[in-house]
Amino acid sequence: MGLLLIIIFIFFTIFISPTKPENLKLFREYIGAEFTNVKFTDVPINPNLQFDFILSFAIDYTTSTSSPTPTNGKFNIFWDTKNLPPAQVSYIKKKHPNVRVGLSIGGDSIFNNLAYFQPKSIHSWVSNAVSSLTHIIKQFALDGIDIDYEHFKGDPDTFAECIGRLISILKRKGVVKFASIAPFDDPDVQNHYISLWKKYGHVIDYVNYQFYAYDNSTTIPEFIGYFEKQRKNYKGGKILTSFISDGSKGLAPTKGFFSACEILKKRKQLFGIFVWCADESKSSGFRYEKQGQTLLTTL
Numbered sequence: 001m002g003l004l005l006i007i008i009f010i011f012f013t014i015f016i017s018p019t020k021p022e023n024l025k026l027f028r029e030y031i032g033a034e035f036t037n038v039k040f041t042d043v044p045i046n047p048n049l050q051f052d053f054i055l056s057f058a059i060d061y062t063t064s065t066s067s068p069t070p071t072n073g074k075f076n077i078f079w080d081t082k083n084l085p086p087a088q089v090s091y092i093k094k095k096h097p098n099v100r101v102g103l104s105i106g107g108d109s110i111f112n113n114l115a116y117f118q119p120k121s122i123h124s125w126v127s128n129a130v131s132s133l134t135h136i137i138k139q140f141a142l143d144g145i146d147i148d149y150e151h152f153k154g155d156p157d158t159f160a161e162c163i164g165r166l167i168s169i170l171k172r173k174g175v176v177k178f179a180s181i182a183p184f185d186d187p188d189v190q191n192h193y194i195s196l197w198k199k200y201g202h203v204i205d206y207v208n209y210q211f212y213a214y215d216n217s218t219t220i221p222e223f224i225g226y227f228e229k230q231r232k233n234y235k236g237g238k239i240l241t242s243f244i245s246d247g248s249k250g251l252a253p254t255k256g257f258f259s260a261c262e263i264l265k266k267r268k269q270l271f272g273i274f275v276w277c278a279d280e281s282k283s284s285g286f287r288y289e290k291q292g293q294t295l296l297t298t299l
């Protein structure tokens with residue numbers, strides 16, 4: 001009898017409880033690209049949501065500061081490992097059970113040069129990427145991967161195959177538990193990511209759509225329109241809204257970003273919010289991170 005009650009209790013906690021992880025809203029924060037000495041522990045973390053840090057970036061380039069060159073899928077670490085080492089990853093995850101930590105690959109630039117997606121062949125790139133990223137992910141005990149290539153020397157089909165196979169293999173091997181993509185409003189970028197989505201959308205958990213890539217004259221209705229458009233481009237995807245810390249681009253927190261989020265929340269379309277980036281938010285005390293997390297955790 002006692003055992004039965006325990007089993008029923010466990011069943012309720014796991015399957016029925018309203019706080020089961022799948023029901024939690026998601027808040028994500030890129031961190032580490034700008035070397036402002038930001039640490040995980042600086043960032044406010046609301047316990048009532050799923051919180052992801054995304055280490056930025058791992059790039060398949062050599063680490064030469066004067067002339068970084070492409071390495072065909074052999075990834076190196078370019079985030080601030082002094083302030084964000086493996087020990088800090090395990091510390092923040094232990095301190096906050098609702099925290100996951102992932103890494104992002106690609107990014108806009110590397111030591112003031114554009115960072116290109118530049119594979120020699122699908123097979124060789126995937127093989128190199130799987131082994132180099134597995135090594136980094138295990139070294140840091142990371143949970144997931146984000147795809148943020150923004151410049152391409154490779155057609156959309158090749159991009160779709162390389163990234164789609166990479167994510168599929170990492171998931172199948174249990175190296176990562178989640179994957180996201182970070183496209184934005186640019187024809188070439190969208191061609192590559194939509195092609196990836198069409199073929200491999202089933203292995204991609206979240207779309208970190210860079211809403212801050214739009215003009216800073218963006219109004220609330222325009223923002224909602226952009227969101228609707230991406231719901232069509234990434235059909236069935238969990239699309240997150242986003243802002244940039246200094247409010248210089250897109251719909252800024254001071255100009256209605258949170259009102260737009262409230263509208264989407266009422267429509268039950270707001271799955272989560274992400275921020276670029278902790279490095280820049282640090283100087284203003286993470287004010288909008290707090291506001292965003294409060295919005296996601298209140299009815």
Ligand SMILES: *[C@@H]1O[C@H](CO)[C@@H](O)[C@H](O)[C@H]1NC(C)=O
Binds near residue numbers: 247248249
């Ligand atoms: C809006 O964007 C323009 C350039 O696109 C920039 O010059 C201006 O400073 C931005 N405004 C704000 C408030 O950041």
